[in-house]
Amino acid sequence: MIDATVLDDTRRQIRDRLRALPLDGDAALRTYRLRAMLQEMNVYCDDTAALQDVDAVLLTSARGTEALIAARLDDDGRLRTYARIVARLLVGEMHGPIDAKIEYPAKHATASRQEREEDAVVAFLAGALADGRLDAAPRPLFEDVPKLTLAFTPRTAARSTLGGFHLWSDFWYKRSNMYRRWRSRRDVSHAITRICGALDSRHLVAGH
Amino acid sequence: MPERDEVQIARWDAIRSRIGSGLRGMRGGNRSQAQLAWELDELGFHISQSMVSRYEQGQGEVPLTLERMVGWALCCDALSSEHLREILELGGYSLPWTRGDMAQFDDLLRKYRALSRPDQMVVRRWLLWHLLGLQPIPAQEVPV
Numbered sequence: 001m002i003d004a005t006v007l008d009d010t011r012r013q014i015r016d017r018l019r020a021l022p023l024d025g026d027a028a029l030r031t032y033r034l035r036a037m038l039q040e041m042n043v044y045c046d047d048t049a050a051l052q053d054v055d056a057v058l059l060t061s062a063r064g065t066e067a068l069i070a071a072r073l074d075d076d077g078r079l080r081t082y083a084r085i086v087a088r089l090l091v092g093e094m095h096g097p098i099d100a101k102i103e104y105p106a107k108h109a110t111a112s113r114q115e116r117e118e119d120a121v122v123a124f125l126a127g128a129l130a131d132g133r134l135d136a137a138p139r140p141l142f143e144d145v146p147k148l149t150l151a152f153t154p155r156t157a158a159r160s161t162l163g164g165f166h167l168w169s170d171f172w173y174k175r176s177n178m179y180r181r182w183r184s185r186r187d188v189s190h191a192i193t194r195i196c197g198a199l200d201s202r203h204l205v206a207g208h
Numbered sequence: 209m210p211e212r213d214e215v216q217i218a219r220w221d222a223i224r225s226r227i228g229s230g231l232r233g234m235r236g237g238n239r240s241q242a243q244l245a246w247e248l249d250e251l252g253f254h255i256s257q258s259m260v261s262r263y264e265q266g267q268g269e270v271p272l273t274l275e276r277m278v279g280w281a282l283c284c285d286a287l288s289s290e291h292l293r294e295i296l297e298l299g300g301y302s303l304p305w306t307r308g309d310m311a312q313f314d315d316l317l318r319k320y321r322a323l324s325r326p327d328q329m330v331v332r333r334w335l336l337w338h339l340l341g342l343q344p345i346p347a348q349e350v351p352v
Contacts, residue, residue: 049330050326051330053324054327057327057331061338063341066334068334095312096309096312097305097312098312098313098316098335100331100335102320102323102331
């Protein structure tokens with residue numbers, strides 16, 4: 001079986017690294033950074049795969065995790081595909097003993113609702129990642145956020161309220177296309193950043 | 209033919225018709241020998257249509273390796289079949305996967321059958337490496 005601990009660990013490490021990933025540079029440089037990050041997480045990347053129609057395949061089993069990227073892609077296509085692989089590892093469900101996820105160049109019809117929703121989240125999150133706008137996606141997807149708790153002091157109550165917002169945002173981001181589009185708007189993500197700052201002083205200190 | 213021990217030849221002679229029967233069972237009726245030979249070749253096995261035919265009739269002279277048996281089953285979506293289990297047992301091979309695991313491998317193969325042929329072959333090739341627990345060799349480095 002795929003060791004869930006290994007996948008969780010990879011996910012956690014990617015979340016940690018993503019926040020510190022520089023956003024400058026051209027598509028080739030940014031692709032290089034994403035690739036290097038994946039390789040560091042023991043995700044073997046081969047971008048010489050003779051894939052004709054699909055952009056990439058992500059394969060994982062007890063033997064390890066591998067990303068096959070189509071050799072035919074240009075720099076921008078490769079950046080977006082690597083971003084999809086990273087997004088897939090962050091939010092995708094991989095089942096043992098072996099699982100494979102296919103990244104299609106365009107929206108692809110899938111039978112199950114769960115897969116459709118996962119594909120949509122991956123597409124939006126990858127878009128945010130490739131555009132260097134992680135703030136366009138809910139923070140729980142890529143960092144630890146305050147939790148909704150029973151709070152008794154004004155400060156913990158504010159953080160708990162923020163935790164509730166995050167929970168709500170994460171829930172709808174994974175289920176609603178309309179919410180994903182709305183959440184990706186610049187004015188909305190700026191407003192949310194300000195709200196996070198007002199409710200959580202540590203958020204401001206962290207520079208988000 | 210590579211040099212082989214008499215004992216090895218005798219053992220292979222004793223089991224090859226039963227192995228052939230298992231191979232035929234895996235291929236079933238809806239996949240031609242030519243198609244199977246082509247797919248095996250695409251996976252990196254050097255097996256011609258006539259070799260497919262000979263092995264199925266129990267006339268193959270060289271013992272079938274673990275890699276070829278698994279590749280055969282992979283091309284026939286028969287990893288979870290009783291036929292593969294039997295021929296692996298006959299050959300004295302084993303894989304570190306349960307029957308349930310193998311059924312999931314087959315499900316995965318069926319799931320991505322809608323992909324184009326070249327894309328399917330890429331997925332199958334990598335799946336084979338995972339099944340056998342080998343490090344993948346990039347296509348240009350595969351020894352001919």
